[in-house]
Amino acid sequence: QKEVEQNSGPLSVPEGAIASLNCTYSDRGSQSFFWYRQYSGKSPELIMFIYSNGDKEDGRFTAQLNKASQYVSLLIRDSQPSDSATYLCAVKVSGGGADGLTFGKGTHLIIQP
Amino acid sequence: DAGVIQSPRHEVTEMGQEVTLRCKPISGHDYLFWYRQTMMRGLELLIYFNNNVPIDDSGMPEDRFSAKMPNASFSTLKIQPSEPRDSAVYFCASSRTGGADTQYFGPGTRLTVL
Numbered sequence: 001q002k003e004v005e006q007n008s009g010p011l012s013v014p015e016g017a018i019a020s021l022n023c024t025y026s027d028r029g030s031q032s033f034f035w036y037r038q039y040s041g042k043s044p045e046l047i048m049f050i051y052s053n054g055d056k057e058d059g060r061f062t063a064q065l066n067k068a069s070q071y072v073s074l075l076i077r078d079s080q081p082s083d084s085a086t087y088l089c090a091v092k093v094s095g096g097g098a099d100g101l102t103f104g105k106g107t108h109l110i111i112q113p
Numbered sequence: 114d115a116g117v118i119q120s121p122r123h124e125v126t127e128m129g130q131e132v133t134l135r136c137k138p139i140s141g142h143d144y145l146f147w148y149r150q151t152m153m154r155g156l157e158l159l160i161y162f163n164n165n166v167p168i169d170d171s172g173m174p175e176d177r178f179s180a181k182m183p184n185a186s187f188s189t190l191k192i193q194p195s196e197p198r199d200s201a202v203y204f205c206a207s208s209r210t211g212g213a214d215t216q217y218f219g220p221g222t223r224l225t226v227l
Contacts, residue, residue, distance in 0.1 A: 046217075101158060105154075106156075
């Protein structure tokens with residue numbers, strides 16, 4: 001059974017600091033990894049995706065993937081109050097029609113002004 | 114281009130009643146997904162379609178749930194009869210292709226079964 005684990009938080013970070021969000025997954029067949037942001041009462045929106053081991057940067061966001069350790073993380077630099085939200089980690093196993101996402105329960109991030 | 118459209122946005126019903134949730138995917142997207150989100154279980158995939166054909170319904174909790182996609186621009190998720198434990202936010206999402214393509218989520222339908 002595919003599982004994605006995240007610390008539920010809340011994770012409190014001062015404004016301007018780096019927020020580090022972590023996720024582990026159980027299925028070694030997982031090929032694609034996604035970070036979604038969800039504001040309270042809203043739908044999830046994609047922030048980043050990563051397929052290969054290493055780092056991927058997009059503006060203030062950096063996704064890190066380590067398939068050997070089955071670990072993926074999201075770093076948010078220069079955190080802003082508007083970054084306060086729940087961050088969902090999702091994984092997908094490629095091939096065989098397995099196109100749906102398996103989500104973690106999310107980490108609630110609070111950026112303190 | 115309009116995003117994924119869902120209706121109704123809120124639904125309150127009594128136990129035993131039939132509930133129908135509706136979704137219009139983004140035009141040109143071949144994949145449509147139904148998810149359910151609760152505090153206890155998080156966001157779970159219920160079923161998804163490719164070119165209007167159901168591909169994986171292993172996430173559908175029980176026979177009370179059914180989903181259809183009669184054409185490329187419309188899908189329904191039906192619960193009959195509804196139970197209080199079905200209370201959740203139901204999201205529809207669509208993507209242009211499968212694999213690692215981005216899934217775009219609709220605003221969700223908040224269902225409350227009394």
